[in-house]
Amino acid sequence: MPWRLASTDEDFEDRFATLLGAKREQAADVDAAVRAIIDSVRAEGDAALLALTRRFDQLELTPATMRVTEAEIEAAYEATSPDTLEALNLAHRRIAAHHRRQLPADDRYTDAIGVELGSRWTAVESVGLYVPGGSASYPSSVLMNAVPAKVAGVERIAMVVPAMRGALNPLVLAAAKIAGVSEIYRIGGAQAVAALAYGTQTIAPVAKIVGPGNAFVAAAKRQVFGHVGIDMIAGPSEVLVIADGDNDPDWIAADLLAQAEHDTAAQSILITDDLAFADRVETAVERQLSTLSRAETAAASWRDHGAIIVVEALSDAAPLSDRIAPEHLELAVADPEALFATLRNAGAVFLGRHTPEVIGDYVGGSNHVLPTARSARFSSGLSVLDFVKRTSVLKLSAGQLRELGPAAIELARVEGLDAHGRSVAIRLNL
C-alpha cells in the first residue's frame, strides 16, 4: 500500500514532512575500500587495474585487450536490429538538436568608461563517461551523457563499462558509436574511475568524469572530485504526477509504474484533486503491476515509497510540488501551462496528457540525467554547460586604470593587503 495523504487531514503537515524526509537509500559505507582501490591504481597503474578487474569482474585482461576494438564496436553496431538503430538514431538527432541550443555565447563588451569585459566559453578537453554493466547498461544513457559533451566540443570522450566475465551489452557499443565516443575500455567500478582521473600507462587521464554507477562508483567520484570535475551523484529516480480527474486512470498508473520499475528505492507520487480518481489510479496500479516483468521491483517501490496525495484544489499542488522538487514532473491537467507558471523546483516538466515522462527518457530531446532527492531546489539536469567552462576577461587602458585604480587601492588598504595596493599604485606613480 502506498502512502495516502489528504491535505484536509489534521496531521497532513507532519505526514507530508515525514514523506519528504524519508531516506529511500541506505548509503553503503565503501569509502575506505574505495580509497584503497584508488591508491592502488594511482601507484601501480595498469597492473592494479588488471588485477582489480580480475577480482571484481572475473575477467582476465591485458593492457592490449582493455580497449574495445573498432572491429568489436562495428560488429555490435551491425548486429543491432534496424528498428533499434532507427530508434537510437532518432533519439541521437533529437538530443543533439535540443542540446545545440544550450551552447552559451561568448560575451565581449565595452562598458561606459571604455573598460573591456567579457566571458569566454571553451570546451573541457577530455571527459570520462562511466556506463554501468549488467542490467543497468542502458544505450539511452550513453546518448544522454555523450551527446552534450560532443555538442560542447569535447575532443576526447573515454568511456568505461565493466564486462562481467567478458559480457558487454552490444547496444551500449552501438550507442557509443552513434554518439561519437572516442575510446571504450571494458573496465568498471572504482578502479575505472581512478584510471580516468589519474591515468595509467594505457589510459590517458581526463579532466571530468560523468555518468551513473553503483555505490563504489559514486564514492570514487566523490573522492577524485577536485582533481577532476564530476557531474552530480544521482539518487534513485522519482516522478510526481499532478493529475485532474479527467485523466484515464490507466495512463497515470502506467506512468507511476514506469518510475517504480527502475529500482525498489524509486518513488512515484500522484497529487490529484479528485478522491475517486485517486482510488481508480490505485486500483489500476495494482492491476497493471502483476503483468510487469519487473513486477517485484515496481511493487516494492510503490509499496514503500509510492504516495497518493489528495488536495482540495489543483492550485494547492504547486507549493507541495516545490517542496518535493521532483526529478520528473508530469502536469496531466487541462491547463498545464498555467500550473507550470506557478511552479519553481523541478528537473524536467512534462506538459499535458500526451507527454508521458518516458518520452523524455528516450526521444524527446531533453536530457534524462536530472537532479534527484530534492536537489532540483538548487541544481539542474545535465546539459552542454556541464562540458564547458568560462574564462572572465578584463582589459584596461592606462587612463581607465587611473579612473578605477584609486578605489581598488582604497579597498586593498582597508583589507590590509599592501602588495595589492602597490600593484595598482606603482602603475599610477602613486
Place this chain on the structure above:
Amino acid sequence: MPWRLASTDEDFEDRFATLLGAKREQAADVDAAVRAIIDSVRAEGDAALLALTRRFDQLELTPATMRVTEAEIEAAYEATSPDTLEALNLAHRRIAAHHRRQLPADDRYTDAIGVELGSRWTAVESVGLYVPGGSASYPSSVLMNAVPAKVAGVERIAMVVPAMRGALNPLVLAAAKIAGVSEIYRIGGAQAVAALAYGTQTIAPVAKIVGPGNAFVAAAKRQVFGHVGIDMIAGPSEVLVIADGDNDPDWIAADLLAQAEHDTAAQSILITDDLAFADRVETAVERQLSTLSRAETAAASWRDHGAIIVVEALSDAAPLSDRIAPEHLELAVADPEALFATLRNAGAVFLGRHTPEVIGDYVGGSNHVLPTARSARFSSGLSVLDFVKRTSVLKLSAGQLRELGPAAIELARVEGLDAHGRSVAIRLNL
C-alpha cells in the same frame, strides 16, 4: 628562492611536472570532528549552536542575540569612511552591471514536427553566505558572493560570520548592507554551515551555501553537499603572469607579490621569454618584499611555491599555461588578444600591461571567486549561473506522441523496461 626553470633545460618536463603536481596545502583531517558538530546541530538546534559558539568563538549568545541587528548594521555603515563607502559602492555597481549580463534567457521553441521544448531558468530560493572572521573577513568577498545571488533573484541571503569574542569587521556589515543581504548571524565554523543546511529554531534552512572558509568550513560544506548545494571548495590563490621583456620589472614583481601576500600556500608564477628580464623581476621581488606588512607570508609563498619559467618564445607559454590552468592569468605582452586566442584553461584573464589582477579583485566587475588548483580545466568562476537552476520542458500533442512513441517503445523494449513501454503504448492504444 623561487623555482627557476628554462624550457631548454634537459630536465624541464620532469621539473615542470613536479611543479604542477606539488601539493601546496596540507588538508587537515577534520572530517570526524565536523561530523560530530553537524550531528549535534541537527539534533539540538540552537542549543548546540550556542554551546559550540561559546566553545570555539568564546562568545556567549542567546537565540535573540545571534542575529546582528539592523541598528548594528546601520552603525557599521555610518562608521565607514566616505572614501571606503565610495569604493564599495563603485565595486558594487560594477559587479552588479557585469553579472546582469550573465542572466540566462529562457528558451521555449517548437521543433520541425511541432513538439514544444524548452529550458526555463528560476532562481534558487535561499542562499547561505559564509564569511570568514578575523583577518580574512573581507568586504570585497561579501560583494562577490552576494551580488550574483541578488542579480539571479535569490529572495533570501542569510550571511554567517564568526565573531571571536564578539568582534565583527564593520566593513563586512557595511558591504552586506550595500549588497542587500537579508539576515546576518554572528556564528561561524562547521556549526554555522550545519545551521544553514538543516536549520535551527532561529535560523531557517537554505537551499545552497557559498563562500570561503577554513578546513572545518570546507569539510562541513562537503558533508552537507547533496542535502543543499554548495559552490566550489576554494584552494590557495594563484597567479600566472606571462610577460615579455618590455614590462617594468617592478610592476610585474608587485603583481606576483599581490598573490603571495594572501597565504604562505599561494602561488605566483612568471613565464617570460627574456632571461635578463626574469632576473630583474626576481631582484625587484626581493627588494619590494622587505617593505610589505605581510612580508613574512609573501616571502614564504614566493620561496616555496613561486616560480620563474624562461621560454624561448612567448608562443611556448600557451601550452604551459593551459597545463597550469591558473586561477588568474595576466598577459603583459604587446599583443595580449593574440596570445589569449591560443589559450584555453584559466579562471580569469587580465589583458595588457595596465590590467593588474588586483583590479579584478575589487572593481573590475568580474567575479574574484575563481577555480583554483588546476580546476579551471573543468570549472568556472562564481556567476549568476550558480544561483539559478534550469527546468527542461517537453509538450507533445496526441499526434506527435504517435510520431515519436514507437521509437520510445522500441528503446524501452531493448532496455527491458516494460512499464516504460506501456506508459507510451497505452496512450496509442497499442
